[in-house]
């Protein structure tokens with residue numbers, strides 16, 4: 001039942017529930033990764049079951065692919081779908097220009113490829129992810145395992161010349177071992193505190209040999225849907241600012257919560 005959800009899950013659910021209303025019959029949909037995106041996948045599953053909604057989903061991780069299949073979404077690879085109508089995904093931070101930090105769950109590479117191959121990217125989030133300046137959340141950088149320590153040293157050298165407040169880096173671990181992404185790479189997290197020029201940083205990081213991709217999503221997101229713990233949602237559009245303030249009724253969606261038991 002919705003009443004058993006934590007306040008933060010209620011906020012994530014509210015954003016996800018509103019976002020799936022943007023999905024129309026026959027659409028090709030990019031499916032993001034993370035706890036907020038998982039709500040969106042479940043909500044899509046409910047629309048498939050209740051309304052017979054037809055859609056094709058392109059997941060951004062094996063985790064999301066597994067969940068999507070479980071809830072009845074037809075899953076195809078990006079190369080099969082070729083182009084997507086919409087991608088709905090979570091984020092770790094968003095700023096007033098709707099630029100993002102992503103990759104807290106390590107899926108940034110597939111997420112960026114899928115979002116870029118979409119007519120629109122919609123981010124679903126709770127209010128805690130809103131920041132004036134990106135960088136409080138550690139910036140994930142995906143690097144190839146070969147020579148990763150040299151790549152990390154080059155990243156640290158680069159940071160010395162960048163407008164950032166912190167310069168610490170850390171290899172992401174899974175227990176005692178390096179965390180390995182779906183693409184077989186490592187993640188180096190950059191503890192920057194505040195990124196003065198995210199656009200520039202995103203470009204120069206990717207010029208370092210060994211860097212595959214970074215978690216800065218610049219000019220990719222079109223809309224952010226911000227969920228509140230009370231079911232209120234705000235929809236913010238990149239061109240038009242706030243376009244809607246609505247309330248999601250949780251009680252209508254009890255099946256979703258039962259499925260999680």
Ligand SMILES: O=C[C@H](O)[C@H](O)[C@H](O)COP(=O)(O)O
Pocket residue numbers: 032033034035036037089090091092102103104105106107108111
């Ligand atoms: O790699 C993971 C993704 O970028 C997630 O979308 C991001 O970390 C947000 O995850 P969550 O919704 O769990 O906070």
